[in-house]
Amino acid sequence: MVKHTNGERKMPEETEEKFNLLSFCEEAVSLLIMAYLFIVFSFYPFYMQNGYVEIGDAKFSFYKDITLGGFALIVPLAVISMLLRYRETKSFVRYKTLSVTDCAFLFYGVAVVLSYFFSEFKQEAFWGEKGWYMGLATQLLFILSYFLVSRFWEYEEKLLLAFMAASAGIFLLGLLNRFSVYPIVIEGANREFISTMGNINWYCGYFAVLFPIGFVWYWITDKKWIKAAGAFYVLLGIATGVSQGSSSAFIVIPALYLLLFCLSFRSLKRMKSLFELAFLFCAACQALRIWRLYLPESFDYYDGSLSDWITMSHATLYAMVPLAVVYLLMLLAEKKKHMDITRYKMLRQIILLVLIIAAGVYVMLLIFNTRARDGIRFMGGQQILIFSEYWGSSRGGTWSAGIGVFQEMPGLRKLVGAGPDCFASYLYTLPDVTEKVMDQFGTSRLTNAHNEWLTVLVNNGILGLIGYAGIFLSVWLRFIYRAEKVTAELKNKLLDDSRQLLLYAFAASAIAYTAHNIVSFQQILSTPFIFLLLGMGERLMKKKRENP
Template identity: 30%
Template sequence: MRKYITWGYLIIICTILPLYMKDGYYMLGESKGLLYLGVSAAFALVLVLFERKKLLSGIDKESFAFFGLMAFLFSNIISFVFSINKSVSFFGLEGWRGGFLTVILMLFFALVFSGQELFSKYVTAALLLTPAFEFVLGILGRFGIYPIAIAHQNNSFVATIGNINWYVGFLSVFVSLGVGLCYTEKLFSKEFFLLALYEILGLVALLTQGSESGGLVIIGAFLLLLFRSLGSRKSFLKMSAQFFILGLSMEIVDILMLAFGSLYNYQDNLLVQACSGFKGLILMASAFFLYRLSRLFEEISGKWRGKLFTEVLLFALGIGIAVAVYKLRSSFGYGFGNGRGLIWSISADMFHTLSPWRKLVGVGQDGFYSYAYSVPEIADSLLNTFPGNKLTNAHCELLTMLIERGLLGAVTYLFFMGTILCAFIKNKKERAATICALPVIAYFLNSLVSFSTVTSTPYLMLAIGIGLSSCKSEIS
C-alpha cells in the first residue's frame, strides 16, 4: 500500500502542481504554495496513519547522507524555535510559502522515498509528461504563441510556472533528469530516442527562456556527467551522444531565431547568443568526431586512459574556475546580474546587523522580508532602491539561508548537499544515482543566483530521496 500511496503523491505533485493556477499569474506563488502544502500534508498524514509501522523501513539510517539530512533538519528546527515571527516562519511568507512546514514536508518525503522501491518505466513516463508540456509552453511563449489563455500574461512569465527565475528552477531539476535518463539508456534504442526528444525540448526551453542562469544548469549537468563518463569508453560514447544532442538543441534555437527572431519577446541574452553562428553545428560535428575516434580506438584495441582524461579535465576545470573568478571580480558591481550585485550588497549589510546569536540561528524561515523592513537603515535603503517593490529574498539561496537560518542552517545545508553528492558520485554502478546526481548539482549552481520555490525545491528533495533509495545497499 505504501508504494501506491507514494506513487500517487509523486504523480500528483509532478502533474498538477506545475499546471495549477487559481487566478492566472496573479498570486501564483501563493496558489501553488497552498496547493503543495495541502496535498503534501494530506499524503503525509495518510502515510503516518496507515503505514506508520513500515514508514521508516528501507531507510539507511547508518549512511552519511542520512546524517547530513538529519543535521539540516535539526538546524531548521532551531531556526524556527528562535524565529522573530513564528507565524511567518511556520507557514511561510504569503506568496512564497517557504516556511518551516514546507521544509519539514520536503524532508519528510525525501526520507520516505529514500526507503522506497525504484519506479517502473511507466511511472517515470507519467512523471515526465507534464514537464515536457511545460517545455513546449515555454518555447511557444517566447515566440508570442499562447495556446492557453492566462490572466495577467506578460513577457517575464513563462508557461504556467511563473517568472523566468521560477521557470529556470523548475528546468534545473527536470531538464537535468532528462539528460541523465537519456545518458543511461542503451544508445540508439527506442527509449533512447524518446528520452532524447524530451531532452531536446527541455534544452531548447532552457536556452530560450531568457535568464542567463540557465547556463549554470547546463554547465553543471554536463560537466558532472562528463566526469562520470571518463571511467570507461562505453560511457564516453554515451557522453558524445549527449554533446551531439546539446549541439542539436543549440542549432534548433539558432534556426528558430533566424526564422522567427522578430517574434522573440524577451531581451537579448547570452544563451541565445551562444546558439548563434552555427555553434550548435560545430558542437555536433565535434561530438560525432569524438564518437568515431573512440570507436576507432576500440576496434584497434587501443587502451582507454580514463584516469589521465579525468586529470586533464580537472586541470582545465581549475583554470576555467580561476578565469571565471577573475572576470567576476573585475566586472562585479551593483549592476551585476540584473541588479543582483546591489541586492547581495544589501543582504550582506543585513547579515552584519544581526546579533551574534542571530548570525548563528537566523531570523527564521521566510523571515528575510520581515527583518529587512524592521531595520530602519536597511528599510530606507530598500525603499529608495526598489520603490513600489518588496525584496523577499537575496536572489541567492545560500545568502538568503544565511540570514533566515544563520550560519548553522547554511553550513548544515552545504553539508547535506555534499553528503548527497558524495553518495551519488561514489555509487558508480547505480543508474538512478547518476540520474539523480544531475539535478542536485544543476539546482545548486542555479540557486547561487536564484531562490527556493515550491516549483523547484520540492522536486529536488524528491530526486534526492529516489537517488538515495538506489544507493543504500552500497553506500554506508
C-alpha cells in the first residue's frame, strides 16, 4: 500500500552556484598574473643567449617579450573586471582608497612621463640606454606590474617557495663558478661573470632583492620544514653573497642583520632565530675557508678583496663561541621562563646610537682628512679617509659626476631631469663634466652615477626623486608597522592568520635593494623583481585578514 503525503511536493535544492562573470574574470586575471610571476621569477633568471656575450640585451629582450605578451592578455581582462565591478558596486576596484605607496607610484609615473616629454633625447629616453634599458617604457611597465599584482594577485605560499627554489639554483651556480666549478659551459666566462646573471654587480643586485625573502622567512616561520629548508637557503645565500666578489654584498648582509636585530626584541623566539642566522653566517664563512684550504687554487677572484679576506678569516670562527654561549643561555632562560627579552630594548638603542656616532665620526674624518693639506696626522695616507675620484671603488668619481651633471642643469631641467635613462646622453653634452669623466674612465661610457637615487635625480629630476623615494620610504614604514601590529595580535590571540607576517620579508627586500643601490643602479635583473615584490606586499596589505 502506497502512502501519500499531504502538501506540495518540494523541489530539490539547487547546489550549483550561479555563474558570476566578475568572479570568473578576476580569477582568470589572478591566474594569469600567477603564471607571469612564475615565469619571471623562476625562468627569467636562467635565460641566456650566446653566454655572457651581450647578456644585458638578451635578458632585457626576454623580459620585454614576456611582459608585453603577458600584459596583452592580463590588461584587457583586468579592464573588463574593473568595468563589471563598477556595474555591481559603483567602484572600479575592490579597494576604493589609494595607499600612500599607491600615490607615490602614481606621482613617480607622472614624473617619468613629464621627464620624457621635456627630454631632448626622446629616442634614448623611450627604452633607455643600450645595455641598461631603464627608459620610459620600462619604468611604466614596472609601475603597471605593481598595480596589477597589488590589485589582482592572490597570495599563494607555493609560488613564493618556487621563487626561493629558483634563486637557490642561481646562488648555487654562482658559488660553484666562484670556486672554478662550471656545471654549465658558458661562452665568455671569466672571474667577472658568474651564474646566469653575468657581471658580479648585476648578480649582487639580484641577490639583494631575492635573498632577503628567504632570510626573513626563516626568522618568522614556525613551520619546521620551512625552517629546515630556510637554513639551507640561508647558508647557500650567505656563502655566495660573501664570495661572489662585489663589495656591495657587504652592505646588504649587515643591513639585513641590523634590521632583524631591531625587530627581534618583541619575543625570545625571534631573538633566538636571529642568533641562529648569525651562527649560519659564521658557519658558511668557515665552510668556504675549509674549501679554500683543501683546494687552494679553486677560489677565482682577486687577492686582497673583501671576498678573499672573509673566506679565509678566523674572525667568524672565533665569533661562534660567544654566539653559542648566549644562545645556550637563552635556551635555559626560555626553559625556566625567566627571561623577558622586551626588558633589554635599551640594548638596541645603545647599539644603534653607537653605530650612528661611528658613522658620524667617519664622515667628519673623511671631510677633515680630504680638506687638510697633508691630511690628518697618522691618517693622511689612508685612501678610505680621502674622498677622491678613486674613493669607494671609484664611487667618488661617479658620484661627483652625477652631482656635477645636476648642478649644470637649468631650473626646469632640475625639476624634470634629463629624461628616463638619459644620464649619459646629457652628461656628454657638458664639456667640463665630460673632461673629468674621461680623465678617470677614458672612453668607457658612464651611464649612471652608481648611486640609484642620484641617478634618478639626474634622469627624472626632483619630481622623480620625490616619487621614487616616497615609494620606498612608505613601503619600509607601512609594511613593518603592519607586520608588527599583526605580531602583537597573534601574540594576544586576536588573530590566527599569520600570512601578513611576510610583510617583514617584502620590507626587508626593499631595504636591502635600497642599501645595495647606494653604490649601484637600476638594472634589468633586480629592478623588475623589486617592483613585483612591492606589488605582492601591497596586495597583502590590502587583503582582509581571513583565516587560512
